[in-house]
Amino acid sequence: MVMFTCRFLPSPLKRRIKEISRDIRASLSDMIEKREKALKGGEAPKDNLLDTLLESNRKEIEEHGKNKKVGMTIEDVMDECKLFYVAGQETTASLLVWTMIVLSMYPDWQARAREEVLKVYSNRKPDFDGLHHLKIVSFYHGTLFFNTFTYNYMFSIFSQQTTMIFYEVLRLYPPIVVFHRQVHKDVKLGNLSLPAGVKIALPLVMVHNDCKLWGDDAKEFKPERFSAGLLKATNGKASFFPFGGGPRICLGQNFTLLEAKVTLSMILQRFSVELSPTYVHAPCSVISLQPQYGAHVILRKVENKKY
Numbered sequence: 001m002v003m004f005t006c007r008f009l010p011s012p013l014k015r016r017i018k019e020i021s022r023d024i025r026a027s028l029s030d031m032i033e034k035r036e037k038a039l040k041g042g043e044a045p046k047d048n049l050l051d052t053l054l055e056s057n058r059k060e061i062e063e064h065g066k067n068k069k070v071g072m073t074i075e076d077v078m079d080e081c082k083l084f085y086v087a088g089q090e091t092t093a094s095l096l097v098w099t100m101i102v103l104s105m106y107p108d109w110q111a112r113a114r115e116e117v118l119k120v121y122s123n124r125k126p127d128f129d130g131l132h133h134l135k136i137v138s139f140y141h142g143t144l145f146f147n148t149f150t151y152n153y154m155f156s157i158f159s160q161q162t163t164m165i166f167y168e169v170l171r172l173y174p175p176i177v178v179f180h181r182q183v184h185k186d187v188k189l190g191n192l193s194l195p196a197g198v199k200i201a202l203p204l205v206m207v208h209n210d211c212k213l214w215g216d217d218a219k220e221f222k223p224e225r226f227s228a229g230l231l232k233a234t235n236g237k238a239s240f241f242p243f244g245g246g247p248r249i250c251l252g253q254n255f256t257l258l259e260a261k262v263t264l265s266m267i268l269q270r271f272s273v274e275l276s277p278t279y280v281h282a283p284c285s286v287i288s289l290q291p292q293y294g295a296h297v298i299l300r301k302v303e304n305k306k307y
């Protein structure tokens, strides 16, 4: 994979990428070895992704001992760890950065979100139960996606709470702006006939900003469009998919919204945020969507008697 994607890069850069890839592999392999030894030695699994993977793998192999095809290899475990890190870290950071920028641009929404956070948590550390009471930051919704399979899948594993502000940020500034797919067999899609093997790109950022789908105010930040739920906001159309869709939909979407809600709550409890005069609005996609010249925002401690 590294070889393929690096084909057109200058040699020193290719060498550096290979070095980094080797270092990551070595460090992961070392961690896995240590945890495997500890688990085999009877230590209780820790509550983290690596131990969960190793433990479930061990049980699977124990149950189907003679079948060599069962269970993950160390390479598989390493790939899963890398995938979760890459898929989860950059994207969540992008969501939070754009949220901070947008709340600096819309102080009224910032004030509404802070008021709600302080009402629910006061100066306490945000906990899971309180997240369900965040109406501006979150709301109850029926979810919508492309097909019954995905709908059921989403419905069954994700809580019904999501985020008005975060959804509007994800609509206007989706961390991943385009998906790629390869057609496996000849298929007719509307007026298009796609032969097997063709690669297609779906620029979701354009769909998210399309006036025909979202109305004349499509380019404006209006979290209230999600106030009655996703189904209502999209009018039943597949016009909002920051986490992809179908069987390969993002595994971390519920987790990321939870993580982002806790982080935003903690920031709003303590700080107000405003745009610096040096901020230049220039979204650009470098793996994830980023503010090209940085997120120049000014944080001020909130005048809150509780602090």
Ligand code: HEM
Residues within 6 Å of the ligand: 083, 084, 087, 088, 089, 091, 092, 095, 174, 175, 176, 179, 242, 243, 244, 245, 246, 247, 248, 249, 250, 251, 252, 253, 255, 256
């Ligand atoms: C704002 C945050 C996030 C966004 C916008 C996002 C978006 C996406 C997108 C667009 C996909 C591809 C879906 C497709 O091809 O249809 C994806 C896949 C994935 N995401 Fe996320 N993601 C986010 C956070 C996370 C987090 C926090 C984790 C893990 C903790 C995570 C784990 C994954 C995994 C494992 C996949 C691959 C699923 C598969 O191929 O079966 N993501 N994500």
